[in-house]
Amino acid sequence: xxxxxxxxxxxxxxxxxxxxxxxxxxxxxxxxxxxxxxxxxxxxxxxxxxxxxxxxxxxxxxxxxxxxxxxxxxxxxxxxxxxxxxxxxxxxxxxxxxxxxxxxxxxxxxxxxxxxxxxxxxxxxxxxxxxxxxxxxxxxxxxxxxxxxxxxxxxxxxxxxxxxxxxxxxxxxxxxxxxxxxxxxxxxxxxxxxxxxxxxxxxxxxxxxxxxxxxxxxxxxxxxxxxxxxxxxxxxxxxxxxxxxxxxxxxxxxxxxxxxxxxxxxxxxxxxxxxxxxxxxxxxxxxxxxxxxxxxxxxxxxxxxxxxxxxxxxxxxxxxxxxxxxxxxxxxxxxxxxxxxxxxxxxxxxxxxxxxxxxxxxxxxxxxxxxxxxxxxxxxxxxxxxxxxxxxxxxxxxxxxxxxxxxxxxxxxxxxxxxxxxxxxxxxxxxxxxxxxxxxxxxxxxxxxxxxxxxxxxxxxxxxxxxxxxxxxxxxxxxxxxxxxxxxxxxxxxxxxxxx
Amino acid sequence: xxxxxxxxxxxxxxxxxxxxxxxxxxxxxxxxxxxxxxxxxxxxxxxxxxxxxxxxxxxxxxxxxxxxxxxxxxxxxxxxxxxxxxxxxxxxxxxxxxxxxxxxxxxxxxxxxxxxxxxxxxxxxxxxxxxxxxxxxxxxxxxxxxxxxxxxxxxxxxxxxxxxxxxxxxxxxxxxxxxxxxxxxxxxxxxxxxxxxxxxxxxxxxxxxxxxxxxxxxxxxxxxxxxxx
Numbered sequence: 001x002x003x004x005x006x007x008x009x010x011x012x013x014x015x016x017x018x019x020x021x022x023x024x025x026x027x028x029x030x031x032x033x034x035x036x037x038x039x040x041x042x043x044x045x046x047x048x049x050x051x052x053x054x055x056x057x058x059x060x061x062x063x064x065x066x067x068x069x070x071x072x073x074x075x076x077x078x079x080x081x082x083x084x085x086x087x088x089x090x091x092x093x094x095x096x097x098x099x100x101x102x103x104x105x106x107x108x109x110x111x112x113x114x115x116x117x118x119x120x121x122x123x124x125x126x127x128x129x130x131x132x133x134x135x136x137x138x139x140x141x142x143x144x145x146x147x148x149x150x151x152x153x154x155x156x157x158x159x160x161x162x163x164x165x166x167x168x169x170x171x172x173x174x175x176x177x178x179x180x181x182x183x184x185x186x187x188x189x190x191x192x193x194x195x196x197x198x199x200x201x202x203x204x205x206x207x208x209x210x211x212x213x214x215x216x217x218x219x220x221x222x223x224x225x226x227x228x229x230x231x232x233x234x235x236x237x238x239x240x241x242x243x244x245x246x247x248x249x250x251x252x253x254x255x256x257x258x259x260x261x262x263x264x265x266x267x268x269x270x271x272x273x274x275x276x277x278x279x280x281x282x283x284x285x286x287x288x289x290x291x292x293x294x295x296x297x298x299x300x301x302x303x304x305x306x307x308x309x310x311x312x313x314x315x316x317x318x319x320x321x322x323x324x325x326x327x328x329x330x331x332x333x334x335x336x337x338x339x340x341x342x343x344x345x346x347x348x349x350x351x352x353x354x355x356x357x358x359x360x361x362x363x364x365x366x367x368x369x370x371x372x373x374x375x376x377x378x379x380x381x382x383x384x385x386x387x388x389x390x391x392x393x394x395x396x397x398x399x400x401x402x403x404x405x406x407x408x409x410x411x412x413x414x415x416x417x418x419x420x421x422x423x424x425x426x427x428x429x430x431x432x433x434x435x436x437x438x439x440x441x442x443x444x445x446x447x448x449x450x451x452x453x454x455x456x457x458x459x460x461x462x463x464x465x466x467x468x469x470x471x472x473x474x475x476x477x478x479x480x481x482x483x484x485x486x487x488x489x490x491x492x493x494x495x496x497x498x499x500x
Numbered sequence: 501x502x503x504x505x506x507x508x509x510x511x512x513x514x515x516x517x518x519x520x521x522x523x524x525x526x527x528x529x530x531x532x533x534x535x536x537x538x539x540x541x542x543x544x545x546x547x548x549x550x551x552x553x554x555x556x557x558x559x560x561x562x563x564x565x566x567x568x569x570x571x572x573x574x575x576x577x578x579x580x581x582x583x584x585x586x587x588x589x590x591x592x593x594x595x596x597x598x599x600x601x602x603x604x605x606x607x608x609x610x611x612x613x614x615x616x617x618x619x620x621x622x623x624x625x626x627x628x629x630x631x632x633x634x635x636x637x638x639x640x641x642x643x644x645x646x647x648x649x650x651x652x653x654x655x656x657x658x659x660x661x662x663x664x665x666x667x668x669x670x671x672x673x674x675x676x677x678x679x680x681x682x683x684x685x686x687x688x689x690x691x692x693x694x695x696x697x698x699x700x701x702x703x704x705x706x707x708x709x710x711x712x713x714x715x716x717x718x719x720x721x722x723x724x725x726x727x728x729x
Binding site for chain 2: 003004012024
């Protein structure tokens with residue numbers, strides 16, 4: 001049981017102090033309490049503190065069906081909830097919960113009518129699927145003036161939030177994850193800011209931003225939502241003492257001044273946090289991409305702690321995912337080339353004599369719309385054309401290629417151990433000893449052929465392991481196309497392979 | 501075990517040592533479970549000779565303890581009793597006979613939403629605590645209705661500090677202003693002085709110097725004075 005009214009002492013005192021022109025917490029009549037804003041780890045999470053009132057908000061985005069008479073408009077909703085934790089002293093009964101309903105409707109209606117969020121940009125497929133964005137506001141501590149704090153929280157979380165991208169293919173809508181495609185912020189036209197006034201002495205005394213005790217002694221209340229461009233978005237007055245026109249105009253002037261103050265603070269904090277977040281993402285990806293440039297041993301030595309095998313796998317998965325992104329980085333141009341390449345090419349590996357480097361070659365441009373079959377045939381032609389070797393060259397090339405093959409297998413083992421089953425591993429290990437022993441049965445040949453084919457496909461499906469400098473790439477440009485090998489098939493015994 | 505932990509910060513659900521009912525008295529924030537002392541609050545473990553253990557912590561919610569002075573607001577009148585709100589989970593009961601010189605015909609004339617300074621006589625965890633506006637010797641001695649002035653809410657630690665005999669902030673304020681003050685252990689302080697300005701000054705001085713030592717507290721109070729004048 002909590003008390004529902006203020007004691008007579010408090011009421012009388014607050015009244016008499018207001019008449020003498022002072023407020024309890026030494027503010028002037030037109031002063032707002034200190035605003036402090038902090039953001040959460042995800043986009044759309046905000047905590048707002050107005051003096052002692054604390055409000056937390058977050059955003060949920062779900063896919064829903066639109067109304068039939070507005071098939072291209074999404075939804076933007078607000079939900080405010082008071083909990084028992086928020087007011088210890090004075091009870092939050094039905095009256096105060098109906099207050100929150102009032103505030104909730106005021107915010108929703110004014111956002112809709114003054115077009116804060118562009119609802120048509122939330123459309124995915126008209127008349128079928130549409131984004132529904134709900135902002136959940138929880139009042140954690142109630143020291144008066146929930147409406148202002150809740151409004152600031154919703155505006156901040158809406159302008160901080162980012163939606164995932166959607167592409168439409170063959171009538172299906174695919175929602176991309178954060179790692180595939182960048183998130184897009186909502187399109188917001190303006191930020192309305194609410195300023196609430198307390199009326200006393202039949203409207204002669206007007207306070208800005210009343211605290212809880214003042215709220216309970218006040219005779220009337222008026223809330224105004226104003227833009228930074230001095231546009232009034234909404235005015236709400238629910239009961240209480242009547243006001244004259246002059247008093248209302250005075251309130252509007254005050255409200256526009258306060259709105260400018262608050263919106264400056266809001267813009268500043270938003271910019272700071274968005275910069276921080278993009279910087280964090282950049283740093284995370286830059287870290288991983290800088291890991292890409294190095295060998296495995298240097299990676300392990302540079303990390304301050306030893307990695308387990310499962311961590312290695314997760315890191316390598318992430319590296320591969322990152323490489324498939326369309327994310328550009330101005331400082332390292334190499335990564336641009338490779339990401340561009342990876343979009344449009346089937347890649348193959350070519351091992352050089354140097355052990356440390358593995359090069360990337362642009363084989364041919366493949367149109368994803370369906371010319372893949374023709375390219376496969378062309379690859380087969382090149383494959384067969386390059387298989388005409390003389391015996392002398394075979395002996396020389398054998399040794400080189402065996403060495404290259406060993407290196408290649410080592411690398412593939414390191415990177416793709418997770419994808420290979422035990423049998424394949426054993427067979428690979430057997431293949432390592434192929435170069436030494438030329439005696440082989442047909443079954444082993446077939447098995448090894450299959451493994452090599454599988455490896456080739458995997459490598460072409462997964463992207464690159466290591467990146468070279470620009471000079472080596474240029475060297476490859478000078479490299480004649482006839483000398484390019486599908487060096488996976490190194491042993492001349494395997495040269496009769498054909499793709500199926 | 502126990503002697504090492506005395507004076508250190510302790511988290512809830514930490515085992516502090518085995519329980520010896522001869523040599524230990526269990527105080528605030530400590531609980532016996534399975535024969536060992538376990539903490540149930542965050543705070544600093546304290547020990548007083550010969551046998552008292554308790555945890556020093558700060559909180560805003562009050563649990564009623566017999567014999568302590570509290571400030572309450574009257575919420576209801578039921579038969580021959582008043583229901584008084586102390587900020588606890590259950591409202592307390594103040595009977596008409598809990599005033600000095602009260603008889604069946606001589607009834608107190610308190611109304612709803614009045615403030616009252618009282619003392620706790622009986623409190624269970626489950627039943628309504630009972631309060632009385634008198635001393636042990638059935639004299640008023642400051643208890644009773646508090647008229648005028650302003651009553652505000654604070655943490656329990658602060659109210660306990662202002663109940664100590666020589667509080668430096670109060671003595672410093674008393675040199676400059678004249679005022680009356682009543683402190684309730686349930687986190688409420690009542691102040692009355694000649695003018696509205698003074699009471700506002702004093703409330704802000706008390707609220708803003710929580711946790712400060714003497715010198716910074718004086719600086720804060722001087723700044724407040726300068727702003728008001």
